[in-house]
Amino acid sequence: MAVGPTTRRRQLGADLRRLRERNELTLEEAGARVGVSKATLSRYETKEGSVKWPVVEALCREYGATEQERKALVELAKDAKTQGWWRSLADPIPESMNLMLTLEDEVVREDHYAAMYVPGLLQTHGYAEAVHRASEIRCSDAEIAHMVDIRMRRQELLTRQQPPHIWAVVDEAVTNRLVGGRSVMREQLAHLASLADSPNITIQILPFTSGAHAAAVGSFVVLGGPTPELDVVYVDIIGGGLFMEKPQELERYRVAFEYLRAQALDIESSIAHIHRAFREL
DSSP: OOOOHHHHHHHHHHHHHHHHHHTTOOHHHHHHHHTOOHHHHHHHHTTOSOOOHHHHHHHHHHTTOOHHHHHHHHHHHHHTTOOOGGGGOSSOOOHHHHHHHHHHTTOSEEEEEESSSOOGGGOOHHHHHHHHHHHOTTSOHHHHHHHHHHHHHHGGGGGSSSOOEEEEEEEHHHHHSOOSOHHHHHHHHHHHHHHTTSTTEEEEEEOGGGOSOTTTTOOEEEEEOSSGGGOEEEEEETTEEEEEOOHHHHHHHHHHHHHHHHHSOOHHHHHHHHHHHHHHO
């Protein structure tokens, strides 16, 4: 798949930090060599804000980077300015959604644990509207419609030429929760069963009988980048979400997801469970 601007920006920051640490330089020492402040260089390495490619080139020379490394990093700096489809929408994107859209536009995989609702990428229009109406009780009909439309646009990544692989472990409570009424829920369950036939979508049900498990605190998503160091974890909280990318945080959620997959029903049994829940409505 094509590498997007956010992935390029994050890769650039990781590579600049790696080169600096290889030279055993502090942020202050490295910045002084090219005439930028410690704070500016820190922003470059932590993937925050824009970068100037001449500064990146100067850093590469000070770090003794190979010609191949220098050209690659300068190219990353020049290309990290393209904006995603959502930037052109007439209505503004809620700030809480902006980073998720940016990261999701460039993932190669997503590992979901869904404790409350069907993952957004797998929701029907009616189900998504019911979820937004319940959680955004102070929003107008127009605002809710806008957020639902964005969610539906997000799903286009599932059918692009090189879609990411979506692996969803869905708690049994999700299939029993009557979101939007019987007709909406039946449509949603049928949609889940249909999506499970896609080669890039895997759905498992975590049954009540599995008992205590590794993610009792709630839903999360591991957004997988082209390399493991570019992964990000997203955790749902009221009013938005929390993003984490420290190695120890990533490892904790990766391990939790592996345990959840092991505790969940196998794929065939999971689809049978979804069909059964549909028939019982």
